[in-house]
Amino acid sequence: MKVSLKDLMTMAKPAAELRLKALCKIWEAKPINCFQCMRCTSGCTSLKLLELKPHEIVDLVKFGFIDELLASDIIWTCATCLKCKERCPQKASPYDLIMALRNVTVEQEAKVPEFYMNTVSQILETGLMQNVQKITTRTMEPLDREKLGLPKIALAGNKFKECLMKALGGA
Numbered sequence: 001m002k003v004s005l006k007d008l009m010t011m012a013k014p015a016a017e018l019r020l021k022a023l024c025k026i027w028e029a030k031p032i033n034c035f036q037c038m039r040c041t042s043g044c045t046s047l048k049l050l051e052l053k054p055h056e057i058v059d060l061v062k063f064g065f066i067d068e069l070l071a072s073d074i075i076w077t078c079a080t081c082l083k084c085k086e087r088c089p090q091k092a093s094p095y096d097l098i099m100a101l102r103n104v105t106v107e108q109e110a111k112v113p114e115f116y117m118n119t120v121s122q123i124l125e126t127g128l129m130q131n132v133q134k135i136t137t138r139t140m141e142p143l144d145r146e147k148l149g150l151p152k153i154a155l156a157g158n159k160f161k162e163c164l165m166k167a168l169g170g171a
């Protein structure tokens, strides 16, 4: 059974040390500046697809629901488009806040959602976020790149993997 953010909040227990560590990391995103104008949410790319509400994330952080956010899939649905950072009149940054929360999650070896890890594996293997897709015409005919006269996409080789692992500090 999927546990919602609301469920997690009702189960909240004090975790002062964890919150302090996470708060130090996310301080640069200036959540304290937020006055809940919702400009970030009104322009959020993922809101349309996933109902991610950046202003609520900022508010939850301000109220100390850090560990609940770390345990939630919601921080992994951000498309990293940076619009919220651009739109914020208070120079708060939901984007930076979400990235800090993700980093804390990984540091603490907490659960990263499977869909996200699959994307990371896909990038490592091929250099692409997703497999090359076919399109379907109005007459329901599937067309691949070859049929469309488009060049084949070169997949990433070992050099790319080496560079990526190096950039990630894994090599």
Ligand code: SF4
Residues within 6 Å of the ligand: 033, 034, 035, 036, 037, 038, 039, 040, 041, 054, 055, 058, 087, 088, 089, 090, 091, 092, 093, 094
């Ligand atoms: S745009 Fe900035 S001030 Fe407005 S709700 Fe979002 S984070 Fe808060």
Ligand code: SF4
Residues within 6 Å of the ligand: 040, 043, 044, 045, 046, 047, 052, 054, 077, 078, 079, 080, 081, 082, 083, 084, 085, 094, 095, 098
């Ligand atoms: S960076 Fe993430 S939270 Fe901010 S607007 Fe884009 S998708 Fe929404």
